[in-house]
Amino acid sequence: MISVIISCYNAELFLKETIESALNQTFPPLEIIVVDNGSTDNSVEIALSFGPPVNVIRQLIIKELFIK
Numbered sequence: 435m436i437s438v439i440i441s442c443y444n445a446e447l448f449l450k451e452t453i454e455s456a457l458n459q460t461f462p463p464l465e466i467i468v469v470d471n472g473s474t475d476n477s478v479e480i481a482l483s484f485g486p487p488v489n490v491i492r493q494l495i496i497k498e499l500f501i502k
Contacts, residue, residue, distance in 0.1 A: 438463045442481075443471040449480045453488060465489060 438456045442449055449468070456466050466488045468481040472495035481490045 436461055436463045438466045439469065440466065441469045441471060442473065442477050444473045444475045445477050446473075446475040446480055449477050453481065453484055457484075463487065467491060469493070471495075 436459075440449075440452055440456070445452075453466060453468070456463055464487065466484075467490075468477075468488060469491045470478050470481070471493050478490060478492060481488055
């Protein structure tokens, strides 16, 4: 059994090809976990479009506001 972890940040240009490559290995993975580090592009949507066995974990970036 193989699990693949892919971390990404604004990786929409490469993410589809990366996931497809992982899925097409000689020993297909049991799961692919895409960890999104607060992307502002379509990375999350691309990963979600694959469905199982691809799972997406999103890290939301919260900007602190400082009032002077």
